[in-house]
Amino acid sequence: MSANVDLNHRPDYDPELQAIADYVLEYRIDSEEALETARHCLMDTLGCGLLALRFPECTKLLGPLVEGTVVPNGARVPGTGLTLDPVKAAWDIGCIVRWLDYNDTWLAAEWGHPSDNLGGILAVADHRSRRRLSRGQVLLTMRDVLEAMVMAHEIQGVLALENSFNRVGLDHVLLVKVASTAVVAKLMGADREQVLSALSHAFVDGQSLRTYRHAPNAGSRKSWAAGDASSRAVRLADMAMRGEMGVPSALTASQWGFYDVSFSKTNRDQRIKPPEERRFRLPRSYGTHVMENVLFKISFPAEFHAQTAAEAAVTLYPEVKNRLDEIERIEVTTHESAIRIISKQGELTNPADRDHCLQYMIAVPLAFGKLTAEHYEDAFHEAHPIIDALRTKMEVVEEPRYTRDYLEADKRSIANAIQIFFRDGTQTDRVEVEYPIGHRRRREEGIPLLKEKFRHNLATRFPAGRCRHIFSLCEDRAALEAMPVSDFMDLWVTQ
Numbered sequence: 222m223s224a225n226v227d228l229n230h231r232p233d234y235d236p237e238l239q240a241i242a243d244y245v246l247e248y249r250i251d252s253e254e255a256l257e258t259a260r261h262c263l264m265d266t267l268g269c270g271l272l273a274l275r276f277p278e279c280t281k282l283l284g285p286l287v288e289g290t291v292v293p294n295g296a297r298v299p300g301t302g303l304t305l306d307p308v309k310a311a312w313d314i315g316c317i318v319r320w321l322d323y324n325d326t327w328l329a330a331e332w333g334h335p336s337d338n339l340g341g342i343l344a345v346a347d348h349r350s351r352r353r354l355s356r357g358q359v360l361l362t363m364r365d366v367l368e369a370m371v372m373a374h375e376i377q378g379v380l381a382l383e384n385s386f387n388r389v390g391l392d393h394v395l396l397v398k399v400a401s402t403a404v405v406a407k408l409m410g411a412d413r414e415q416v417l418s419a420l421s422h423a424f425v426d427g428q429s430l431r432t433y434r435h436a437p438n439a440g441s442r443k444s445w446a447a448g449d450a451s452s453r454a455v456r457l458a459d460m461a462m463r464g465e466m467g468v469p470s471a472l473t474a475s476q477w478g479f480y481d482v483s484f485s486k487t488n489r490d491q492r493i494k495p496p497e498e499r500r501f502r503l504p505r506s507y508g509t510h511v512m513e514n515v516l517f518k519i520s521f522p523a524e525f526h527a528q529t530a531a532e533a534a535v536t537l538y539p540e541v542k543n544r545l546d547e548i549e550r551i552e553v554t555t556h557e558s559a560i561r562i563i564s565k566q567g568e569l570t571n572p573a574d575r576d577h578c579l580q581y582m583i584a585v586p587l588a589f590g591k592l593t594a595e596h597y598e599d600a601f602h603e604a605h606p607i608i609d610a611l612r613t614k615m616e617v618v619e620e621p622r623y624t625r626d627y628l629e630a631d632k633r634s635i636a637n638a639i640q641i642f643f644r645d646g647t648q649t650d651r652v653e654v655e656y657p658i659g660h661r662r663r664r665e666e667g668i669p670l671l672k673e674k675f676r677h678n679l680a681t682r683f684p685a686g687r688c689r690h691i692f693s694l695c696e697d698r699a700a701l702e703a704m705p706v707s708d709f710m711d712l713w714v715t716q
Contacts, residue, residue: 231469232469232470233469234417234421234467234469234470235421235469235470235471235472235473237472237500237501237503238417238420238421238424238471238472239417240503240506240507241376241399241403241416241420241507242403242413242416242417242420243413244372244375244376244403244507245372245376245403245404245406245407245416246407246413246416248372248507248508250368250371250372250509252371252508252509252512252513254509254513255371255509255512255513256367256368256371256698257698258512258513258515259367259368259370259371259374259512260367260695260698260701261517261668261671261672262325262336262370262374262512262515262517263339263363263366263367263370263695264671264672264675264695265324265325265336265517265671265674265675266318266324266325266336266339267299267318267339267713268674268675268677268678268679269317269318269320269321269323269324269678270299270300270314270317270318270320271299271300271317271678271679271681271682272321272323272594272678272681273316273317273318273320273321274300274301274317274681274682275681276320276321276594278441278572279316279317279320279444282313282316282445283298283301283303283313283316283317284303284305284313285303285305285306285309286309290305290306292304292305292306293355294348294351294352294354294355295307295310295348295351296310296311296343296344296345296347296348296351296710297310297347297710297711297713297714298310298313298314298317299314299317299343299710299713300317300682300713300715301313301714301715302714302715302716305344306348307344307345307347307348307455307459308344308452308455308456308459309452310340310343310344310347310348311340311341311343311344311345311401311405311448311451311452311454311455312340312445312448312449312451312452313340313448314339314340314343314344314448314451315337315339315340315341315397315445315447315448315449315450315451315452316340316444316445316447316448317448318336318337318339318340318447318448319334319337319444319445319446319447319448320444320445321444321522321576321594322444322518322522322523322524322576322577323518323522323594324336324337324518325515325516325517325518325659326515326516326517326518326525326659327374327377327378327381327511327515327516328516328525328526328558328627328633328635329378329381329382329383329628329633330381330382330383330384330385330628331380331381331384331385331386331387331393331396332381332387332393332525332558333377333381333393333394333396333397334397334447335373335374335377335378335397335400335511335512335515336370336374337394337397337447337448337450337451338369338370338373338374338377338397338400338401338404338451339370340401340447340448340451340452341401341404341405341451341452341454341455342366342369342370342373342401342404342405342408343366343706343710344451344455345405345408345409345455345458346361346365346366346369346408346706347706347707347710349361349408349409349706350705350706350707351707354705354707360705360706360707361408361705361706362702362703362704362705362706363701363702363703363704363705363706363709364702364703365408365706366706367702369404369405369407369408370512371509371512372400372403372404372407372507373400373401373403373404374400374511374512374515375507375508375509375510375511375512376396376399376400376403376404376507377396377397377399377400377511378510378511378515379503379505379507379510379511380396380399380400380501380503381393381396382502382503382504382505382630383502383503383504384501384502387431387562388487389483389484389485389486389487390430390431391428391429391430391431391483392428392429392430392431392433392434392446394429394446394447394449394450395428395429395450397447397450397451397454398423398426398450398451398453398454398457399420399423399424399454400454401450401451401454401455402419402420402422402423402454402457402458403416403419403420405454405455405458406419406420406458406461406462409458409459409462410462411458411461411462414467415458415461415462416461417467417469418461418465418466418467418468419454419457419458419460419461419467420467420471421467421468421469421471422457422460422461422465422467422468422471423453423454423457424468424471424472424479425468425471425479426453426457428483429446429449429450433446434562434577435562436565436567436574439571439573439574439577440571440573440574441571441572441573442573443573443577444573472500472501473500480496480499480500481499484499485499513661514633514661515661516633516635516657516659516660516661517658517659517667517671518659519657519658519659519667519670519671519674520532520535520592520657520658520659520670521582521592522576522592522593522594522597523576523582523592524562524563524576524577524582525635525657526555526556526558526559526562526563526579526635527559527563527579527582527583527637528635528657528658528659529635529636529637529654529655529656529657530553530555530559530579530582530583530637530639530654531582531583531586531592532654532657532658533583533637533638533639533652533653533654534582534583534584534585534586534587534592534639535586535590535591535592536652536654537587537639537641537649537652538586538587538588538589538590539590540649541587541641541649542587542588542590544643545587545588545607545611547643547644547645548611548614548641548642548643548644549614549642549643549644550614550615550616550641550642551583551587551611551614551615551616551639551640551641551642552615552616552618552639552640552641552642552651553579553580553583553615553616553617553618553637553638553639554618554619554620554623554637554638554639554640554651554653555579555617555618555619555620555623555636555637555638556619556620556623556624556626556627556635556636556637557619557624557627558624558627559579559637560579560617560619562577563577563578563579563582564578564579564580564617565577565578565579565580565581566580566612569581569602571599572597572598572599573597575597575602576594576597578612579617580611580612580615580617581597581608581612583611583615583639584607584608584609584611584612584615585608587611587641588605588607588608588611620636620638622636623636623637623655626655633660634655634656634660635655635656635657635660636653636654636655636656637653637654638651638652638653638654639651639652640652658670659671672692675692675695676688676692679691679692682715683715687712690712691712691713694709694712
């Protein structure tokens, strides 16, 4: 036999895929902290989606692919009157959730936004509930949604702990697609083989590059990329439910698998990793850790590495607001990931460029005392040249301790410090913020503010009575968990 002939022996599924499938099918969630955090996450995520509906660049992308399409038992898109097939509904919900970069975050070797998975979860759960209702079957409840959220957070977050996809040039929405595929397959009633098949195709898919997140190409795709990933997850799970065969060694196949094709070369120095470094490192088994420790964006719609920088700038605002023209330099001390991902000089050409610029997210609150989604818009930027003037005076340096604490599992700080020096030789105190308001270490302080954020976001879309009803329901976990998903989604419909 020639040495060049492949042996056509079909292997078992890769163990990494089996671990995910076994988790979603067998693990029972009994962590009160995880379920309570999931409830708050649901509130916050849907509120972020409502707020995004104020922006035409977002809403122009929503709706059916064919105008006038009628979908029996279709899924609702919160804050709209749309009823769509679950694949497009997942896209639309994921798009509005992520548009303003205001939903939750997970930071590790890879980062991302686990609540991005809610697009696929809600679309599938709503559709399945409506179909069951039409057949007189037992409906899915919001408890099913909360459990799916916990599991999606866990899959995405554990895969991110020690595996940096950004360093091989891939975007973190890969993890949204993988996590959503697993949990929506379960919601569809998949057996183990079907979950494995769907997961294998999620990895065999070509994966998104990070091109659209970085200068000089940063743009609005980063606001709908997660919706696209969750939508693809629904499609792959549906295909598996129809009997589509899987790709068992999707990760490990020599030459053709994900590890050799997409995980073998570092993005920076193009070094080829030895085979043992190409496999995922999974330092903990799947449970409820990620939801319990997830980070909320409460005060600022800003990339998470800049959250504490914006908080420090707001603290300095009263002292500097009348002396902006006297500033000689602004010293910003931060961690390595912030420098690599969001530190930018030069022209910023669109809102997506600005909400991923550390210097911009400092300059605005220094000048205006706050940072909102509207502050990234072209009209605001053009009307206030002081923003770019302040950016040119910033010196960004790394503090090694911040970098270490950012990566340390029992800390996960996201530290930034700012000090301002004036031309007359005076200076402000150095304001350091290590943990943002949405960190687990500040939960007691943060949750009341998260609820106020939710109230505000509800009021941007619904009349006062509906706002009170939705808020009261979300505050009562027992009532929320017992509610059929279709009834819950009906509360979010507008005409």
